Amino acid sequence: MNSPPLYQDYDIDGGPHDGGFNDDDEDDYDDTFANDYGYEDEDEFQIHTSSDAKNFERKSISRKENSINFSPVTNIASTKSSVRNITNGSGSTSGNDKPRILLMGLRRSGKSSIQKVVFQKMSPHDTLFLESTNKIVKNDISNNSFVQFQIWDFPGQIDFFDSTFESDLIFGGCGALVFVIDAQDNCVEAISKLHQTVCQAYKVNPNIIFEVFIHKMDGISDDLKIQIQQDIQQRLQEELADHAQDNQIPQNIPIRYQLTSIYDHSIFEAFSKVIQKLIPQLPTLENLLDMLVSSSRLDKAFLFDVVSKIYIATDSAPVDNTTYELCSDMIDVVIDVSCIYGMKDQNDSFAYDEDSSSVIKLNNDTVLYLREVNKYLALVCLINKSNFDKIGLINYNFQCFKQAISQVFEVRDIIQAQQKQKKLLNTSK
Ligand SMILES: Nc1nc2c(ncn2[C@@H]2O[C@H](COP(=O)(O)OP(=O)(O)OP(=O)(O)O)[C@@H](O)[C@H]2O)c(=O)[nH]1
Structure with missing residues (x-):
């Protein structure tokens, strides 16, 4: 599996940051990165399907091999422990x-x-x-x-x-x-x-x-x-x-x-x-989104459940209806276009997969950016056009965010398995 690089593995060039790349740190690599991903010439509207995303991942890995030093967006160990605390304290919801x-x-x-x-x-x-x-x-x-x-x-x-x-x-x-x-x-x-x-x-x-x-x-x-x-x-x-x-x-x-x-x-x-x-992990998800937003200079980020179009978390900036509607509509657009052009074969039941991503440039200097987080979740962000130039930065931080989300899932699965075992033991006594 082409998973994103584990960010603990990287040393930080020039001292620690407060989570992810900041603008000042990445000027040098940014252009190269953007070129690598081929984003600088994108059309007004892009839906990335399988092959584009594969390229993206391949290049992401080759960047790793070139041993570029990145700072972590978040500390996985602390994420794990905070999730554990939250989940344990949530009573019936876990x-x-x-x-x-x-x-x-x-x-x-x-x-x-x-x-x-x-x-x-x-x-x-x-x-x-x-x-x-x-x-x-x-x-x-x-x-x-x-x-x-x-x-x-x-x-x-x-x-x-x-x-x-x-x-x-x-x-x-x-x-x-x-x-x-x-x-x-x-x-x-x-x-x-x-x-x-x-x-x-x-x-x-x-x-x-x-x-x-x-x-x-x-x-x-x-x-x-x-x-x-x-x-x-x-x-x-x-x-x-x-x-x-x-x-x-x-x-x-x-x-x-x-x-x-x-x-x-x-x-x-x-x-x-x-x-x-009702989501015990909400504070952790919000923290992760806050870190992603500040380190990547996003205006707003929503974590959507793709099927229901419910957003399960957003960053701490206030939600305004228009932004929410735009981001929510983007999911429909991506799914609709993917259904027509993005199915890998006829047996595919769902057009949304790990390669799904999309960029929509609006006429008010704002960019909508969607990335697949896992098979059920999508990150939809609103970014000012000038900050979207730093797509390399955004993509790297997104990979770290995605990794952290999967860690949150892992912790939850472990806790659920432990609870199941406990229940079984109790009933067999
Ligand atoms: N204008 C308008 N009509 C709505 C809306 N939501 C539901 N309705 C209509 O309200 C009527 C009743 O909707 P139901 O969902 O059957 O109501 P209910 O509360 O489940 O009714 P019971 O099963 O009898 O308890 C239907 O004709 C719907 O189309 C809404 O947001 N706006």
Whole structure:
């Protein structure tokens, strides 16, 4: 396998850096590097398929043989130990117990549509024909090693006081509860149900992450959107405050509100934020992205799950919707073009592989750059055109980043295997 060079092996020319190459250090080699990779003459839009990437890797290895001295982007040993700490401390989210996300809300609020559009790639328009859900529908989402969870889609009308409703079982092992409110409908009933749901769930499991999707926001003006959100937020806070003592729950349960619609990117962004809270390795991933961004002079970097287009981590700079949409759309473009031109043979089921990469130059001096991280994940970055000239630097740092991500996976696999063994031992006793 043509793996990137292990960066611990390299000495640092001229003393240690704070992670990866910095601009000042790489002037000399940069031009050579860029020439080597043949990037300086790229067209406005490039999709690199198998042969291009093979060239890239071959050259990368030959650079190693020429013993160029690189600085490490990150310290693998510290990554490993921090992941171990995080994973050990994460309770139910590690091991084989997949975190559970509950989708609740009134009838026709849009729960099944959200689930089908985000995770089953249903076209938003086809949701018009969805039938009402009349029992709990459980879906296993196993897109990649980080994003593994279950979604339970509940029927609209649940009666918490029904003897068949097993609160302990349902809320007990739940990671996040997403309550969907139809913003185009009268929200009073929905708020009352939300209040009831929060109280019931909190009593069973105070660790649940509560998320409210104020949904069907398409076609609503920006001013009205803010007004609707404030209204819902205020009413729920009032209800919680009024009944906190009776229900024996705190008034200030943290609840996040997100405005969503299946007709734009908002639903993917909202779900990304829910999933991120359930990924124990998130701080490590964010650190790695921060290091990559600062050492390669990127404007923004997202680590996307390619299948769902959920971003599982991003660097610490704030996310703005346009950037997220651009990066998310780029995945579609790459997959679509790869499906047409990038399949190695007819038996290939998925056009995305280790050779997938793409450069799209926009007319505002910004470059979108996509690289495959592993078979499920893609790094999509936004870079100023002037900094993209240093493509050699970016590519080298990317290889280090990729290596670090695979180390994170390794640690997780080891821990999972250990937990499995422990469970087996316990059951055989
Ligand atoms: N305008 C708009 N309509 C939506 C959106 N999301 C869902 N819908 C529509 O809302 C209707 C109800 O959607 P469902 O997903 O079946 O709702 P549900 O909450 O699962 O309904 P139950 O199964 O009865 O609980 C469908 O006609 C969808 O097309 C949205 O973001 N905007």
